[in-house]
Amino acid sequence: MGFIEQKTFRSKNDTDVLIRNGGADDADEIIGINKSVLEEKFFMLREPSEATYTTESMAKEIIRHIEKEGSLYIVSEVNGKVTGYLEFQNGFFKRTSHSGMFSMFILKEFRETGIGSMLLETLLEWAENNPLTEKVTLAVFSTNVRAQNLYRKYGFMEEGRCPRDMKLDDGTYIDSVLMYKFVK
Numbered sequence: 001m002g003f004i005e006q007k008t009f010r011s012k013n014d015t016d017v018l019i020r021n022g023g024a025d026d027a028d029e030i031i032g033i034n035k036s037v038l039e040e041k042f043f044m045l046r047e048p049s050e051a052t053y054t055t056e057s058m059a060k061e062i063i064r065h066i067e068k069e070g071s072l073y074i075v076s077e078v079n080g081k082v083t084g085y086l087e088f089q090n091g092f093f094k095r096t097s098h099s100g101m102f103s104m105f106i107l108k109e110f111r112e113t114g115i116g117s118m119l120l121e122t123l124l125e126w127a128e129n130n131p132l133t134e135k136v137t138l139a140v141f142s143t144n145v146r147a148q149n150l151y152r153k154y155g156f157m158e159e160g161r162c163p164r165d166m167k168l169d170d171g172t173y174i175d176s177v178l179m180y181k182f183v184k
């Protein structure tokens with residue numbers, strides 16, 4: 001089961017940020033974050049029309065992460081509002097269960113104040129102490145320099161690139177950059 005001790009951090013603009021476990025009750029706010037980031041178009045795989053989550057399916061997704069050994073679902077909260085989330089899921093098979101991939105998204109108006117760092121630090125601390133987890137990985141758009149800088153800051157290295165992995169409506173392509181960090 002993936003659980004953290006919740007913790008309050010101070011953001012760069014002097015606001016308290018609570019990092020806590022996600023729960024089924026967060027489903028609607030997470031869907032809202034998803035929609036808003038999807039509409040920005042440059043950070044997520046899905047097109048806005050492919051956002052098919054319902055409250056029920058999102059709640060199930062969150063619970064699935066919480067109940068699975070080696071997975072984690074955490075959120076950032078500012079003044080009672082969920083402002084971002086990070087989900088980490090380890091491999092399904094025995095041979096891949098030591099390794100997991102995460103993704104994280106923060107509402108536009110709350111970015112660049114340190115919340116991404118808080119979520120990632122919390123994931124890494126959890127991963128270092130989780131007996132199962134040895135390797136943390138991610139995939140990021142090659143164009144997403146801000147996210148890559150964040151990952152490098154925490155010691156992630158480039159594992160490889162998938163050329164022309166995404167094709168946008170206007171016919172342009174974006175590569176995926178795969179990154180990893182060993183936590184044991």
Ligand SMILES: CC(C)(COP(=O)(O)OP(=O)(O)OC[C@H]1O[C@@H](n2cnc3c(N)ncnc32)[C@H](O)[C@@H]1OP(=O)(O)O)[C@@H](O)C(=O)NCCC(=O)NCCS
Binds near residue numbers: 149
């Ligand atoms: C990427 C994201 C998660 C980072 O979270 P954040 O709260 O904005 O990041 P932080 O404020 O903690 O900044 C962490 C680091 O990112 C880098 N960074 C932040 N803003 C940056 C910018 N404008 N340009 C380049 N690098 C930047 C810096 O290395 C920074 O470290 P520093 O504060 O020590 O200088 C967040 O911006 C986001 O949700 N973006 C849209 C969705 C997305 O890209 N998700 C990741 C998909 S793989």
